[in-house]
Amino acid sequence: MKNILGSLFFCIALFANEYSVIFDKHEAFVKEPIHLKLTYFAKNKETIIWVKFAPKATKDFKVVLLKKKTLTTGYENEFLIFPLKEGNLKLPIELTVKRASKQEIQTDILGTGYEQTKIIEGKITSYPIEPLKIFVKKTPKADLYGDFTLHLQLDKTRAKAYEPVYAILTITGTGFDQIPSLHLKTNPKIKILQDKPIQKVEFAPDGAHIRYKISYALITKSSFEIEPLKLKMFDYHTLQTLATPKYQIDVKTVPIQPDKTDNPPKIEPVFHTFEKTFVYIFIFLSGLLSGILLFILLKRVYQKQFEILLAKDEKELLQILAPLPGFEKEKELLNEAISTNKKISLVQIKKKILKELT
Incomplete structure (x- = not known):
């Protein structure tokens, strides 16, 4: 019966306050984890806009948030704390609550039919909380x-x-x-x-x-x-x-085995063989293309000379010479040969004409 009453008294005492701060160690070594649980027991929870309940930032501790929980009776936050230096340290705790009237919160949720341009006006309350006092012992140097x-x-x-x-x-x-x-x-x-x-x-x-x-x-x-x-x-x-x-x-160690085959065929990667073949083809095509281009160029510069040189008979040669000035003697010889079927040295006439043209 006493145990039941004692437990009941603990619960009443707990709820009589607006918050609780529970941590599992009052003494710890440097870099030893400390579990901290902060609970805010909210009265008229429907009027609360937000609650901030957490340790304040300090260079003496590393603080990690484990979880946040919303209870039917309030809010609960859990943290993991690592002291970073030895001595009698104090960890400040901040508890701030913002409240507003039910009407303001309901208006914000449901709207008024007009665009909301103002944040909810409310009252912010900060609770003075004694810092956590932790005696931190020196640790030996370790990895x-x-x-x-x-x-x-x-x-x-x-x-x-x-x-x-x-x-x-x-x-x-x-x-x-x-x-x-x-x-x-x-x-x-x-x-x-x-x-x-x-x-x-x-x-x-x-x-x-x-x-x-x-x-x-x-x-x-x-x-x-x-x-x-x-x-x-x-x-x-x-x-x-x-x-x-x-x-x-x-x-x-794996020794290198000598090749005992007489004059073994040269082993080359496929890429090298392909590379050589490609080079040969490229050289051949380059030479062929250069020859064609050279022929076209020479033909343009020495077009008449080419026509004279390639003339098949007296008639074709006379047609080439007709528009050209001069060469009257050659024209007469060609005309006479055509009309009388007289044989003449076409090669000698071509040489003479080409010599005069150059």
Whole structure:
């Protein structure tokens, strides 16, 4: 009976106030998550326009909103807080409520038939809330803060020369969302290709749930060792060391086999063969085109000479010479040869005419 009355008294006391501030730690380490729940119990909820209930921004804390919830009795906001320095810290809380009359809110919702140009006039009330007092303890220097696991996975431990060995490094756990830059070390030092890290973070009341993954490709021509990767982790109780195993990678050198065939045919990529064929065709077409262009050019400049040179008989040659001035003697010889069927040296006449034209 006393327990029931005690619980009932707690509820009455809770609702007697207009708000409640609940957080799960009064003491914490630097970068340790603290769950904060802020609840505003609204009287006459239908007159509320908005409620702002949240921690104020400060450089001493990192604040992450987890969720906002509207209750039948008011509003509830949950946050995750990470202290960023040691000492007796104070986190200010802001609670501001804007209210208006039911008539103003109803008019805003339903409208008046005219364009609304004014915002709702209302009353803004700020509640004085005592800052949260948290004693923050110093943490040892570490790479990870929280509870994490470290794992390195290889696709093989034996490879041929210059064959990539792929490695995936993963970090999973819950705590503060800060992952240091990670680099693999080998002995002897070899070429390592590193992919862009993939990090997934989900915030919850117990902290940041983190899954971090990064991929590597290790390439060399001789055997090597992957040195253990060591990270310091503080789980808010003790300082621990996380480490990956040491891996021995055996790389087999593949000797180049000599070609014992006498005068083996030359092996060329198909592209090179096609390239040579294309060059030959291009040269041939270029020469042919150049010859045609040259012939056309010469024909235009020496058109009459070409006509004279290509004349088949005396009659055709006389037709070519007729419009030209001069060459009277040649014209008479050609005319006489045509009329009397007299044989003359057409070649000699052409030479004489061409000589005079040039």
